[in-house]
Amino acid sequence: MQKVIETLLIGLSTGSIYALMSLALVLVWRSTRVVNFAQAGQAMLSTYIGFEIASRSEIFWLGLVFAIAAGALVGAGVDYFFMRVLFKHATSGPAAVVAPVIATLGLLGLIRSIVGLTWGGEFKSIEAPASTDGFSVGDGTIPFSDLDVLIIATVSIILITVAYIFQRTNLGLALRASAYAPEIAQLAGIRTARTRTIGWSIAGAVGGVAGMLVTSNNFLSPYSLDLLLVFGFIAAVIGGLESMVGSVIGALVLGIGLTFILNYVGTSLVFIGGFSVLILVLLIKPDGIMAKGKARRA
Amino acid sequence: MESWPKARPAVRKKIAIFILIGWALLIIGDRVDELRVYQGAQVAMYTIALASIVLLTGYSGQVSLGNGAMMAVGGYGAALTLNNLGTPIWFAFLMAIVTASLFGALLGAAAARVSGPYLAGTTLALAVGLPAIANQFAFLGGEPGLFFDVGFPPERFGDEFTQYKWFFWIACFIALIALFITSNILSSRFGRTWKAIRGNSLAAELCGVHSSRMKVLAFTVSSGLAGLAGAVLAMTISLVAPGAYGLALSFALVTGAVLAGISSLPGVVLGALILVFIPEISVALADRLGDADKLNNYLPGLIVSVLLILSVIFTPNGPGENLRKHLHKKPAH
Amino acid sequence: MSGLVVNRLSVSHGAIEALRAVSFSVEVGQLAAVIGSNGAGKTTLLRALSGLNNQTSGSAQWNEREILGARPDALVRRGISHVSEGKSVIAELSVKENLILGGIWRSNKSDTSAAIAEVVELFPVLGQRMSQSADSLSGGERQMLAIGRALVSRPKLLLLDEPSLGLAPLVIEQIFATIDQLRRKLGLTVVLVEQNAMSALEIADIGIIINLGEVVASGRASELIDDPALRAAYLGY
Numbered sequence: 125m126q127k128v129i130e131t132l133l134i135g136l137s138t139g140s141i142y143a144l145m146s147l148a149l150v151l152v153w154r155s156t157r158v159v160n161f162a163q164a165g166q167a168m169l170s171t172y173i174g175f176e177i178a179s180r181s182e183i184f185w186l187g188l189v190f191a192i193a194a195g196a197l198v199g200a201g202v203d204y205f206f207m208r209v210l211f212k213h214a215t216s217g218p219a220a221v222v223a224p225v226i227a228t229l230g231l232l233g234l235i236r237s238i239v240g241l242t243w244g245g246e247f248k249s250i251e252a253p254a255s256t257d258g259f260s261v262g263d264g265t266i267p268f269s270d271l272d273v274l275i276i277a278t279v280s281i282i283l284i285t286v287a288y289i290f291q292r293t294n295l296g297l298a299l300r301a302s303a304y305a306p307e308i309a310q311l312a313g314i315r316t317a318r319t320r321t322i323g324w325s326i327a328g329a330v331g332g333v334a335g336m337l338v339t340s341n342n343f344l345s346p347y348s349l350d351l352l353l354v355f356g357f358i359a360a361v362i363g364g365l366e367s368m369v370g371s372v373i374g375a376l377v378l379g380i381g382l383t384f385i386l387n388y389v390g391t392s393l394v395f396i397g398g399f400s401v402l403i404l405v406l407l408i409k410p411d412g413i414m415a416k417g418k419a420r421r422a
Numbered sequence: 423m424e425s426w427p428k429a430r431p432a433v434r435k436k437i438a439i440f441i442l443i444g445w446a447l448l449i450i451g452d453r454v455d456e457l458r459v460y461q462g463a464q465v466a467m468y469t470i471a472l473a474s475i476v477l478l479t480g481y482s483g484q485v486s487l488g489n490g491a492m493m494a495v496g497g498y499g500a501a502l503t504l505n506n507l508g509t510p511i512w513f514a515f516l517m518a519i520v521t522a523s524l525f526g527a528l529l530g531a532a533a534a535r536v537s538g539p540y541l542a543g544t545t546l547a548l549a550v551g552l553p554a555i556a557n558q559f560a561f562l563g564g565e566p567g568l569f570f571d572v573g574f575p576p577e578r579f580g581d582e583f584t585q586y587k588w589f590f591w592i593a594c595f596i597a598l599i600a601l602f603i604t605s606n607i608l609s610s611r612f613g614r615t616w617k618a619i620r621g622n623s624l625a626a627e628l629c630g631v632h633s634s635r636m637k638v639l640a641f642t643v644s645s646g647l648a649g650l651a652g653a654v655l656a657m658t659i660s661l662v663a664p665g666a667y668g669l670a671l672s673f674a675l676v677t678g679a680v681l682a683g684i685s686s687l688p689g690v691v692l693g694a695l696i697l698v699f700i701p702e703i704s705v706a707l708a709d710r711l712g713d714a715d716k717l718n719n720y721l722p723g724l725i726v727s728v729l730l731i732l733s734v735i736f737t738p739n740g741p742g743e744n745l746r747k748h749l750h751k752k753p754a755h
Numbered sequence: 756m757s758g759l760v761v762n763r764l765s766v767s768h769g770a771i772e773a774l775r776a777v778s779f780s781v782e783v784g785q786l787a788a789v790i791g792s793n794g795a796g797k798t799t800l801l802r803a804l805s806g807l808n809n810q811t812s813g814s815a816q817w818n819e820r821e822i823l824g825a826r827p828d829a830l831v832r833r834g835i836s837h838v839s840e841g842k843s844v845i846a847e848l849s850v851k852e853n854l855i856l857g858g859i860w861r862s863n864k865s866d867t868s869a870a871i872a873e874v875v876e877l878f879p880v881l882g883q884r885m886s887q888s889a890d891s892l893s894g895g896e897r898q899m900l901a902i903g904r905a906l907v908s909r910p911k912l913l914l915l916d917e918p919s920l921g922l923a924p925l926v927i928e929q930i931f932a933t934i935d936q937l938r939r940k941l942g943l944t945v946v947l948v949e950q951n952a953m954s955a956l957e958i959a960d961i962g963i964i965i966n967l968g969e970v971v972a973s974g975r976a977s978e979l980i981d982d983p984a985l986r987a988a989y990l991g992y
Contacts, residue, residue, distance in 0.1 A: 153539075158539070159539030159540075159542070159543060161542070161543070161546065209735060210734075210735055223734050223735075225485050225539055225542045226485065226676060226680060226730065226734045227730075227731060227734045227735065229487070229542070229546075229673065229676065229730075230677070230727050230730035230731040230734060231727070231731060232727075233673050233723055233726065233727035233730065234724065234727035234728060234731060236720075236723065236727075237720045237721070237723040237724035237727055238724065240719060240720035240723070241720045241721070241724065245719055245720070294855070294859050294864075297848070297852055297855060297856065297859060298859055300847070300848065301845055301848065301856055301859075304845050304846075304847050304848070305845045307807065307839065308839065308843060308844075308845055308856075309845075309856070310806075310807065310826075310827040310828060311805060311807070311827055311831065311836070311837050311838075311839060312831065312856045312857055312859060312860070312904065312908070313827075313828045313831035313832060313859060313860030313908060314828060314856075314859060314860065315826075315828045316828075346720075350550045350669070351550065353546075353550075354543075354546065354547045354550050354551065357543040357546070357547065358547065361540065361543070365539075365540075393558075394554075395551040395554040395555060396551075396555060396558075398547075398551075399547055399548065399551055402544055402547060403532045403544070406532055406533075406535065406536050406540065406544065407531075407532055407535065
């Protein structure tokens with residue numbers, strides 16, 4: 125019984141980080157109809173910047189703030205300098221359909237290379253802002269630490285903030301309108317291009333937090349966020365790319381599920397488990413579990 | 423069948439061209455040094471791999487990062503066959519095609535219902551996770567992998583005939599056959615149907631095309647090709663290990679295909695040449711700029727990514743295609 | 756002169772020239788009905804006037820300021836509102852959110868609240884459904900919401916694209932009556948694009964008939980209604 129609770133708690137902590145990544149992916153998808161694979165790259169860059177600040181100042185939170193700021197800037201920059209140029213040029217021919225996808229993948233590789241060239245490929249670590257020891261309960265310890273609590277708390281705050289922005293502010297309304305019906309939004313006086321950049325900026329900031337949180341428990345390298353991207357993507361697919369709530373639920377479910385596999389079966393099947401879930405969802409309910417039967421806009 | 427009489431002279435012409443190319447390669451192989459011969463084998467390998475992408479992405483419009491993984495499947499299939507069953511080499515290569523095609527069909531079945539970013543994301547997941555999967559199963563040899571030894575060149579070729587030249591000959595031979603067959607497939611009704619699906623799958627369905635089935639077929643054939651390329655790769659390094667088939671390889675393939683003209687089969691030669699010579703260029707650059715270690719690790723990736731981005735933005739259909747249009751008055755396909 | 760002055764406006768849609776050298780003028784406070792069959796170029800005209808289509812040549816001036824080539828959001832701030840054809844409400848948002856959208860560009864939120872209150876007075880049924888999804892409205896209600904949203908931005912020039920499309924005859928009557936009422940009450944200048952030529956001309960001051968991208972007739976609406984040749988061609992009797 126205790127093991128079940130342990131697994132559940134850790135799964136929650138892991139899943140909440142996935143939730144941030146999947147949220148970022150869904151944010152960008154909903155505002156621009158592009159799945160931004162470069163998200164991992166942006167998050168990586170933001171995390172390295174956060175790492176620099178955190179290791180120099182020895183304050184994790186300062187690093188986090190810088191990571192958020194960097195994420196926002198990089199996100200806005202990518203939309204402004206990259207995506208706009210892309211959509212202006214690649215508009216016809218057999219490759220038009222595939223161009224945005226390939227372009228964001230290329231961007232991922234580019235950012236990774238730049239990061240590698242700047243910081244090198246050795247593993248780096250950030251000092252965690254909270255203890256990573258498990259809680260002691262009775263005779264033994266649960267491998268659920270202060271850090272995990274902190275992670276869940278931070279993610280919850282971010283999720284609530286983003287939800288608030290989206291549902292209760294004019295900015296959020298503009299973002300949603302621009303995503304659902306860009307022309308109507310324009311006719312209502314919204315500067316859709318600028319709104320979109322803001323959307324990317326928010327997504328970038330969220331990604332930066334995800335990267336910092338993941339790294340607080342692990343090592344940082346130019347490849348360390350790839351798995352986060354993959355699981356974030358799987359979570360977003362489970363929830364349905366259209367739904368932010370769905371992607372969060374999907375992420376938690378995925379996190380818990382994978383942790384169960386980890387604890388009860390072994391590390392070997394974790395990735396295969398995740399991948400199988402992805403294939404299953406795509407085969408059975410490609411719109412995601414949250415889709416109320418509405419057609420998915422591809 | 424109705425265009426069969428028309429096809430014969432064109433096919434004969436194609437055979438002649440391929441034989442000519444093969445003969446030219448033979449001569450070149452004799453004249454250049456070891457390094458170039460080895461690179462020649464790599465170029466041949468990449469042409470097969472890029473052909474698989476041209477078919478899958480250029481023709482049927484499915485963006486997949488999974489061809490690196492399919493190459494791995496082919497490589498392992500060939501190695502397992504060779505090592506455990508002791509079959510002749512050509513059978514091992516055949517098994518590479520078969521195993522990869524099977525996996526490709528599975529992946530294709532899952533992928534046929536999704537498109538665009540979902541497909542790309544799924545195959546990205548596959549590419550990222552492949553090393554992890556391969557490490558799990560003991561019979562795959564774990565991280566160090568399996569040996570893949572095609573044996574020494576036949577004695578009658580003499581002492582001067584090196585191992586690398588043997589690789590070169592085998593790789594080119596396989597590449598020529600594979601490209602010939604692929605070229606025929608692409609110009610057949612299969613190729614036309616794929617392009618119809620890519621353009622507008624709803625319209626295609628209305629014309630009686632079973633688009634899901636065709637998409638799965640594209641995956642199957644493409645994976646078979648990739649598997650073959652993977653076996654050829656294994657041959658050149660005498661090894662099948664997960665590290666050789668990672669995300670970087672899949673990226674390189676997509677880049678090479680975009681640079682080559684994503685729907686242009688002849689362009690794969692150009693793409694393959696670029697892919698093989700990027701590391702050399704970046705090594706030269708690295709020597710100039712100093713700090714060789716870091717640069718060697720990341721500079722090739724940087725160049726590949728920049729090339730990919732530039733080409734996808736400015737020549738999404740590939741500079742190869744633009745060049746072809748200028749050089750030939752033939753209508754582009 | 757003030758009002759809307761269009762002079763030799765040509766508009767292209769990709770490779771196709773949709774409008775050729777169109778000229779007409781609408782005085783402030785007038786309602787101009789632009790009629791013609793499907794594909795005549797009427798929607799393209801409105802899209803050029805509201806900034807959605809920038810492949811234009813010639814000129815269009817509103818109160819002596821050029822409007823061609825401007826961005827849609829800039830024109831909204833200059834008092835031009837375009838209610839586009841078909842579904843012009845965002846179904847995923849609530850009625851209230853759709854209305855707020857009309858004034859979202861304003862920095863002064865209380866102005867928008869006041870404008871929304873006025874719109875609700877005009878269309879009480881919207882007031883009853885504020886928190887419902889726009890999806891749940893009937894066709895006529897949706898059209899009212901679309902027009903209402905445009906009104907929230909307190910426009911001076913209102914561009915309406917086929918408001919009667921897909922509506923039942925009784926509802927169409929109501930819509931036209933409402934359009935006529937509110938433009939008189941608010942002093943709006945209206946360009947009304949319609950296939951329903953008769954009803955449009957009946958509430959209009961001037962009529963402009965477009966066929967295959969060119970103006971084939973224009974003048975006082977009452978005269979156009981009475982012209983037998985035009986009647987036969989466009990009004991069907």
